[in-house]
Amino acid sequence: MGTELVRVLVTGATGFLGNRLVKRLVDEGYAVRALVRTSSNVSALRKLSVEIAIGDLGDPASIATAVRGVDVVVHTGAGTSGTVEDSNRATIGGTRNVLESCKTTEVKKLVYISSCNVYEVAGCTDHEVVTEEAQLERFPMRRGHYSSAKLLAERMVTGGMNRDGCARVVLRPGTLYGPGGEVYTKMIGVQLAGRIFIVFGDGDEVLPLVHVDNAVDAIVECIRSSAADNQVFNVVDSDAVTKRTYVERLVRQLYPRATVIYCPMFVLVALTWLQERLTGILGKRPVLTVYRLVSSQKTIRYSASRIEQAVGWRPRITFDQAVEAMIREHGKSLDARTHA
Secondary structure, three states: OOOOOOEEEEEOOOOHHHHHHHHHHHHOOOEEEEEEOOOOOOHHHHHOOOEEEEOOOOOHHHHHHHHOOOOEEEEOOOOOOOOHHHHHHHHHHHHHHHHHHHHOOOOOEEEEEOOHHHEOHHHOOOOOEEOOOOOEOOOHHHHOHHHHHHHHHHHHHHHOOOOOOOEEEEEEEOEEEOOOOOOOOOOOEEEEOOOEEEEEOOOOOEOOEEEHHHHHHHHHHHHHOHHHOOEEEEEOOOOOOEHHHHHHHHHHHHOOOOEEEEEOHHHHHHHHHHHHHHHHHOOOOOOOOHHHHHHHHOOOEEOOHHHHHHHOOOOOOOHHHHHHHHHHHHHHHHHHHHOO
16 A cells, blocks of 8 residues: 555554654655544644544544544554553443444554553463464453453454455554653563662563564554555564663663662562452452463563564664663753753
């Protein structure tokens, strides 16, 4: 699919991935419509001269209006609060509304942004290479509302593949990172006000990172190529970056006065198990469960060979380049605050 007169709707357009995608599509000559909520800050989007569609993923009428007249829908939007209500309305209901609108219009392709969280990682062996054929999560609610909703939404998309005139592509990105994104995610550990960083494990675990611009590249390639139609792809960078490498190369550079503590997994599992039992006795919901902890900390690798072979996608931004850009951005942010 070329760029001539191709009209693309991006949901979640003010998010970390959606915003970068919109800019890239505009730069390449696509006509872009951005779906945003009433409360969203759209100043960056207006500078790009894109069409703004005000709506809500949970509102079928506003989604139908946003989808009308476009050729491609890239559905990056989802509920991110982790609550049941947000997951049901925005992630599950939103995906259902997008799918229904695609069926009743002349949309040629839907690119759905899923997540590597849909895999049943707890059942993987150490150092296993996870391909798109791997077992999906059989106990989604044990992973939390966000992961459960993403899996259910993905199943709605894949369940209709090859059944209508709208091609569907599902992308399962790893952990997105890059300038403007979250530096220290819960997959790495927890932090206290940028002063203390607790790393889960001994630091040897390989992170499933994907630079935001590499993820954008994958989306654009899937829009262009019919070889991607009705396929499911992992999207993870090829750099084998461990937690220790990430912390030493990036976190310590951004927070040089911070204390970094590596917490062994057996200690974390024991503490999580104890917390889970105590909250159960008190009739409260645990902050974290052993199943979720183990699922997020497995020493596995995700294979992106399928998308590499299908559409020729390769990670363009290396970890070294990303580190340089993120440190540079952090410095600019500090200068701006100093002179404010």
